[in-house]
Amino acid sequence: MRLTPGKLLNWLAGAPRWLVGGVIVAIFAADALSPRFGLPLLPKLEAIAYDARLAAVSPHSADPQVVIVDIDERSLAREGRWPWSRDKLAKLVTQLFDRYRAHAIGFDVVFPEPDTSSGAGVIDRLAETTFASTPGFRERWSALRPTLDYDAAFAAALAGKPVVLGYGFNVTDQESGALPPPAFTVADLHDHAIPLAQERGYTANYPTLAHAAAGSGHIDPAFDVDNVVRRVPMVKRYGDGFYAALSLELAAVAVEARSIRPVFDTNGDLSALDAGGLVVPVSGDGLALIPYRGASRTYHYESATDVLAGSPSVKGIEGAIVLVGTTAKGLQDLRSTPFGPDFPGVELHANLVSAMLNGDMTSVPRGAREVEMLILVVAGLLVVFVIPWRRPFVTSMGISALAAVVIAINFWFWVHDKSVIPLARTLAMLLVLWLYNLLTGFVKEASETRQLTHLFGEYVPPERVAEMRESGQSYSLDGESRDLTVMFSDVRQFTAVSERLPARELKAMMNAYLTAMTEEIQRTRGTVDKYIGDAIMAFWGAPMQTPTHARDAVTTALAMRAAMPLLGPAFAARGWPQLAIGIGINTGTMNVGDMGSRFRKAYTVLGDAVNLASRIEGLTKLYGVTVLCGQATRDAAPEFAWREIDRVRVVNRSEPIAIFEPMTAEVATGARARLECWDEALALYRARDFEGALGHFADLGEQDVSTTLYALFAARCRVYIAAPPPEDWDGATNMTQK
Numbered sequence: 001m002r003l004t005p006g007k008l009l010n011w012l013a014g015a016p017r018w019l020v021g022g023v024i025v026a027i028f029a030a031d032a033l034s035p036r037f038g039l040p041l042l043p044k045l046e047a048i049a050y051d052a053r054l055a056a057v058s059p060h061s062a063d064p065q066v067v068i069v070d071i072d073e074r075s076l077a078r079e080g081r082w083p084w085s086r087d088k089l090a091k092l093v094t095q096l097f098d099r100y101r102a103h104a105i106g107f108d109v110v111f112p113e114p115d116t117s118s119g120a121g122v123i124d125r126l127a128e129t130t131f132a133s134t135p136g137f138r139e140r141w142s143a144l145r146p147t148l149d150y151d152a153a154f155a156a157a158l159a160g161k162p163v164v165l166g167y168g169f170n171v172t173d174q175e176s177g178a179l180p181p182p183a184f185t186v187a188d189l190h191d192h193a194i195p196l197a198q199e200r201g202y203t204a205n206y207p208t209l210a211h212a213a214a215g216s217g218h219i220d221p222a223f224d225v226d227n228v229v230r231r232v233p234m235v236k237r238y239g240d241g242f243y244a245a246l247s248l249e250l251a252a253v254a255v256e257a258r259s260i261r262p263v264f265d266t267n268g269d270l271s272a273l274d275a276g277g278l279v280v281p282v283s284g285d286g287l288a289l290i291p292y293r294g295a296s297r298t299y300h301y302e303s304a305t306d307v308l309a310g311s312p313s314v315k316g317i318e319g320a321i322v323l324v325g326t327t328a329k330g331l332q333d334l335r336s337t338p339f340g341p342d343f344p345g346v347e348l349h350a351n352l353v354s355a356m357l358n359g360d361m362t363s364v365p366r367g368a369r370e371v372e373m374l375i376l377v378v379a380g381l382l383v384v385f386v387i388p389w390r391r392p393f394v395t396s397m398g399i400s401a402l403a404a405v406v407i408a409i410n411f412w413f414w415v416h417d418k419s420v421i422p423l424a425r426t427l428a429m430l431l432v433l434w435l436y437n438l439l440t441g442f443v444k445e446a447s448e449t450r451q452l453t454h455l456f457g458e459y460v461p462p463e464r465v466a467e468m469r470e471s472g473q474s475y476s477l478d479g480e481s482r483d484l485t486v487m488f489s490d491v492r493q494f495t496a497v498s499e500r501l502p503a504r505e506l507k508a509m510m511n512a513y514l515t516a517m518t519e520e521i522q523r524t525r526g527t528v529d530k531y532i533g534d535a536i537m538a539f540w541g542a543p544m545q546t547p548t549h550a551r552d553a554v555t556t557a558l559a560m561r562a563a564m565p566l567l568g569p570a571f572a573a574r575g576w577p578q579l580a581i582g583i584g585i586n587t588g589t590m591n592v593g594d595m596g597s598r599f600r601k602a603y604t605v606l607g608d609a610v611n612l613a614s615r616i617e618g619l620t621k622l623y624g625v626t627v628l629c630g631q632a633t634r635d636a637a638p639e640f641a642w643r644e645i646d647r648v649r650v651v652n653r654s655e656p657i658a659i660f661e662p663m664t665a666e667v668a669t670g671a672r673a674r675l676e677c678w679d680e681a682l683a684l685y686r687a688r689d690f691e692g693a694l695g696h697f698a699d700l701g702e703q704d705v706s707t708t709l710y711a712l713f714a715a716r717c718r719v720y721i722a723a724p725p726p727e728d729w730d731g732a733t734n735m736t737q738k
Contacts, residue, residue, distance in 0.1 A: 018384055020440075021433060025380030028429040032373040032422070045424035047226055053340035053423070057414060060294035063354040067317050068301050068346055069096070071109075071326040075305040082331055086115040086150035086209075088308065090157035092324070095307050099163060100317035104162035105354070108219055108325035108333070108346040111165065111205045114178040115150040126506025140633070155212035164250045165209060166219040169236055169243075170201035179206030180216035182258040183249075196237040196286050217249030221335060221348060222287055229335045229343075230354060235262075235286045241287075243272075244593025247352035250403070251278055254321050265366060280356055281363035281418070289362050289420060290348055291355040295339040298349050301327075321357075323350050333610050350593055365419045367532035376426040379406055383433045392438060399434045403427055409485050484541040485553040485587040485633060487526075488612050488617040489517065489560065491534040492580040499650045503578070509576045510534065511522045516567060524552035529604050542592045550587045550636030554662045556582045586610075586630040615650040616659055619735070624708030625661045634660045643675055646681060647732040656732035674700060681713070686731035687726070690717040 031039045069092070076082060096102040128270035158165075166178065179202055210216060218236055221229040235242045243254070244260050252260055257276025266270040269284045293299070300316050301410045304324070307314055325346020326333050337343040355361045379402055387398035406426050413419045491497070491513070498506050514536065519530055523540045525546055530539040538556075560583060568578050589610025596602050609632075616628045622644050632641050641663035647656040663675070681696030694717035701710035 001586055014345050018225070020436065021380070021384035024432055024436065025377060025429065028380070028425055028432075029286070029373050029377050032369050032425055036639040039425075039428075042425055042428065043225055045428060046422055046509075046625075047224060049422075049427065050230065051228075053411065053414060053420075054292060054338050057411070058292055058297065061393075062299050063350075063358065064300070065320055065357055066299055066354045067102075067320045068299050068344075068350055069304050069307055069322055070277045070301045070323045070344075070346075071304045071324070071331070072111070072301075073328050075303050076328055076330075078305045079308065079668075082326075082328075083111075083115075085117040086111070088152035090150070090154040092304060093154075093157040093163065095310060096322055097315065097458050099310055100307070100647070101262055101312060102322045103316050103319050104164070104168070104250060104254040105322045105324060106164045106349060108218070108246065108323060108349055110167050110177075110203055111154075111209050112167075112203050114206055114208075116152075118565045120469065125209060134188055146481055151206060151208050158212040160211065161214065163213050164215045164217055164246060164253050165205050165213045166246045167202060167204040167216055168220050169199040169218055169238065170203060174201040174203070176202070177501065179204045179238070180206035180208040180210060180243070182238075183235060184242050184262060186240040186242075189262065192268050192270070194235070194237070194242065194270050195261065196233075196235070196242075199236055199238045200240065202689065208496060211735050214253050215249045217244050217246030219246050219345070219349070221345070227288065229337050229348060231287045231289055232348065233286050234280060234282050234288045235479065238562065245288075245349075245352070246354065248273060248275060248280060250321065250323075250349070251275060251280075251356040253351075254276065255451075267366070269366065271366065275356075278356055281283050281361050281365075283364060287350065287466065289364070290337075290351050291360050291362050292351050293426050293550065296347065297344045299347060299354075313455070321353055321508065360418070362414065362418045362420050364421075365417075366391075367657045368419065368421050371391040371413075372422045372425060373419075375406060376429055380429055380433065381427055383430065386410055388606040395437050397436065399430050403430050406430070423501070452507055480591070480593060481589055482542060482592055483546075483549075483588065484539050484590045484592060484605060484609075485549045485585060485636070486529075486539040486590065486613045486645065487521075487537070487553050487557065487583060487585045488607055488614050489536045489557075489581050489583045490583060490617055494534040497577055505576070508574075509571065512570070513567065515578060516563055517560050520556050520563060523559070524556045526552065526556055526604070530550040530602065539590075539592070543603070548631050551639065553585050553587075554627075554629065554633065554637050554640055557585055557629075558662060558664065561626045581626065582617055582620030583627045584613050584615070584620060584629075585627070585633050586613035586616055587636050588612070588630075609695060612650070612657070614651075615735075619648065619659060623659075623712065628659050628686075629662060631658045631660070634658075634662075638663070640664075641672075641675070643678060647730070649732050649734045651737065653734055674703060685713065685717065688729070689718075689725075690720045693717050694721070 028039070031042065051472055071082065079088065093105060096105055127513075143300050146408070164224060167179070173176060204210060204716055205213070205216060218233075220236065222231040222233055222591045232245055232247065234245050236245075237243075242262075248260065251257075252275035255276050256276060257279050260273055260275045263268055263272040263274050263279065270282060271284075273280045273282055273286075280288060302314050302317065323346050327344045327346075331341075333345040335345050335348065352361075353442070382402060383399060387402070388394045407423065410421050410423045413421045429520060487722045501509065513534075521528055523542070525544055526538045527542060528542050529539060531537075538553075539549075539557075540546065540553045546552065560581065564579065564581060571578060586609050589606070590605040590607040590609050592603075594603050595606065612630060616630055620626060620628050620652065623660065625645065628645065643661045643663060645659045645661050647658050649656045663671070676698055677700055681693045681700065684690075684693035694714055697710045697714040697717060701707075701714060704710070
């Protein structure tokens, strides 16, 4: 069998929630424990989550302990293109230490070749050739030459000063310059190991400079899969030696650390690097997260040309660690970072040095995956077993609140423990669980809607089907006994009306009439049982269980009565007669369900209460009123004004029933007076005071000549005055016809 997306969704919607939810949680938990599991997109999502947290916790302010001297565009314009002569760099170092009193200097620059810009080499050749025979030239040149040895001048400026130079490792076997001594060697690890790949080559500093500097550190960052720099390898391996990063070497020189030593945890894995008590947490492969303080140029910058000129505008260098680097785009030392694509490389080192000195280094601790998995599993189980399911708003709010708690816990680890716990995987799992709930809920809802539409679509409108689905009640066509209200309505003298109209016109008129009446029924959640020619049978309280079914039925009957005159103009315009209707309503226990034969069935109601409603509808003709209701309906809808019409004993019933006409909820003053007069007349009538009752009925008939009810009772009074009823007369009227 071919598995289609639709079938898969249907299966997911019908599968046990705990099973599918548990599988989702298990998949993400397995990925948390084993990087080899490799769910797609998660590394990128984790990088995004890391960047967002980093931006949220970063102070976005400078650290006065670290200042950047910038070889910027203005410096290049004033001092000349790069590389500058080494005598100028010697002056820069001298100015920083002697004039501005810097604490230490780090160069994010490599000086691999000797400086030949002084022209001393050319004069050396001239001294050996053209001017070899010139008297005194060689002696004078020998005295002058040391002043043009810019490398020596730069080395002299570096000597004995806390200056750290930068260098880089190559992906090729090329070797250039003098590599400094390693921070430590394989022999220093004893029984431990650091899983680092061997570097193949290097581009280091000119030996004269390398030997003069207090130290050297590599300037190589680590690029993540999205080419963004978030980490720096604090050590790299070349041969049997491990070489420190520029930031670590500079911090070690600044605190006058004698050595840099690895620190291993109880499992024998590298956990930190110790530079004279300055402990820098790293991962097992020596990587350290860069704790960015903010966007580019968060740190205090001074232009290199201003430092060279000894400008009094240069501030903030005294006692600070100075990093010399460049922001000039032509020198190509810009990196893509969580704070932007054009981030100066020198500021990477500034962030690391600042964090090392302040103890603000963050790290992914050993056991971070286990902590992540614990949070993930707990959050997943809460979604699966605690948060309400398939209630979109409640589920969304619950999962959102849970995600907020997970994020808060993660931030707590970051801020208070300096530990970076992976976050994206847990949030992605919550998103998948939410989508699973949303999609399967939609499928379930569509399935339930189709099922309800199939069962009840012929009896209730589509919006009522949707309301039934949202109610949370269960529905079926199986027969059951329930307290309901049923209505029968009929068109007066329909036979005579139908004989006067052509079949096509009769059909159009009945469609218009039945449509208008059905709209009123459906407006109050009524269910149309059937149309019986011109008659309508409807009931309330099923399939939707509504406790106000009696009130809804009476409201509908009054609306139908009010709608009939409104149909008059449209009917008259088409030559149709004005119709009059009678409506009978009764409330009671009925059997409701899908009933019929194997050839045809219908969702209908049966029972004595239903038959009584049909009898009551027939009585509207006798009493000349549009709507009549039984006692049970009147008792169930006390909010209406009621007029008791009579007590009748219908065919096949020995006990009389009271029938009532519902009035509008608000009765006008004149109508209320007539209603009170009617009640008095009816009381006299039942007390056998037919003379007194006749007077009241006669007065009412004069006030409202359109009502035949008063004339009917006046005629009865005259009959009983002439021939009084028997002594056991109970005031009820016996009906001889259905």
